[in-house]
Amino acid sequence: MRMVHTSDWHLGRSFHGVGLLPAQAAYVDHLVDLVRRERVDALVVSGDVYDRALPAPDTVALLSEAVTRLVDTGAQVVLSSGNHDSAIRLGFAAGLLERSGLHIRSSVSGIARPVVVEGVAVYAVPYLEPSQVADALGTEARTHPGVLTAAMDAVRADVAVRGLPCVVMAHAFVAGGAPTDSERDIAVGGVSVVHPDVFAGVDYAALGHLHRPQQVADAVRYSGSPVAMSFSEAGHRKVSLLVEVDERGLRQVAEVEAPVERPIALLRGDLEELLADPRHAAAESAWVQVTLTDRIRPAGAMERLRARFPYAVELRFEPTGAPTEISTYAARMRSARSEVDVCCDFLGHVRGGVAASDAERQVLVDAVEAARLARADADDRVPSEGRRSGAA
Incomplete structure (x- = not known):
């Protein structure tokens, strides 16, 4: 079974006030071409399909077009809800849509009901809010590790009966993963973190939630988001994962680069140096975050910067010698506060x-x-x- 693993589309997201829908539409075009070219059997999206519970009409239209085109390739399409999605809205008419090859899993009731593709069972575990699903899963542990463990126990019980190789989709913060500034925190303190051993016995775990593509265990991977949504993602390679699973288990995982509509650049220095230095020529066509280190804040700094860097969207001031403050989600996670x-x-x-x-x-x-x-x-x-x- 050949599968493309992707996640965290966040359709409808903005980047510093600029809508990302054109970049997301370009990714859909790329994805359709990839699925058709590689003769993919299944396309899985592990949560956060939308950026908000109430997506705008043009955002809904893009998802409708995307799934129609993907199903038309002959692939089975599996979507699961993430913490940004409305599980109820995303799951509307799921039973009817399943007949056409679009499988949506957004509730606890579908966790142990896989989509079987070419002899491989694909289990789609939606984002699980502990306080809301613990009772339905039969666990007293109202934590992310507790409810995901209970969900995986149900999956493993079904796998034991079917005797098929299996893929599990999940939307969670798994220990060993590196966050960025563009994810929404899903719990208080560290109780959101799940150990990779929760996925023991699974041939491949297709994760969503963290926006950096990364491997946290042998067969446990994040595909990352296909489009950058914060400057903390500068330097990331945006990819989709082409996965092969057969009766013996996981065969291989290959990264396929996603298109980048506009790159991200981080510039730091004195205003006059940034405006004159030819080494910054590549940033003239990029989304730019500028940190000025002038001892005295220059007047009209953003206007002057945009004369050279028209896509400068964020300006920071850190005068030489001034202390900096840790304030972002990713920084808080690193500092354990x-x-x-x-x-x-x-x-x-x-x-x-x-x-x-x-x-x-x-x-x-x-x-x-x-x-x-x-x-x-x-x-x-x-x-x-x-x-x-x-x-x-």
Whole structure:
């Protein structure tokens, strides 16, 4: 079975206010050509098909066109929902669409029901919100490792009955993976991190959620996002993964480069040097993040920079010798500081150095987790008042 593994399309995403839909449409063109040229049997998208729970009409139209063209190649197309998708909306009419070769898995009920392609069982595990699916999965562990372990136990039980080689799609943060600044945090602190051993016994695990293509275990890989969505992805190779699995298991995995509509460049230095140095010529056609190190902030800096770098979209100032602040999600993960840690630090600060007690810390854990779930729930609802008033 020849399969293309991709994920994190984030259709409808913007890059510093500039819509990425044309770049995403170019990726769809590339993907259709790849599937047809390589005579691919299955195309899998491991979550975050859309960038938001309520995608815009042109975004929905692009997905409709993409899956139609991909199914027309003769390949089976398998989509699973990610933490950015509305599971209910993405899964609409899934039973009917399955008859045409488009298989959507967005609920717990479909976890142990594989799509069998050329003698290989493909299990699509959607993003699992622990507090919402733990009971349905029969586990008391309301954590990402707990619910994904329960889901994989159900998968392994079905594999044992079928006796087929298997591929598992999952949308999760697996230990050993390197995040970027463009993923949304999915839990408080480190309780989102899942060990690769959760996928033991699987011939290939096709992961989604992290936007950098990477291998975290022998047969456990992230395809990464096909389009860059933050400057932290500068220097990444955007790829799709061409995977071969047969009755003996995983045969090979090959990276196929995705098209890059516009590259990313990071520039740092004094304004006058950046404007004059010929070494920066390649950045003139790239999305550019500029960090100015002038001791005194230059007037009209962005306007002057755009005269040479018309696609400069972010300007930072770090005067020589000034300290820098760690603030991004990826940086927080590297420094092991969570939102709860920050809240506890603040509590201790305002109380004159009296640290938060265990009970107080638990209150903060519950509050931060409730806020995160409320935000996700708000993304997945359209208020009736908004519909009546015509609000977007």
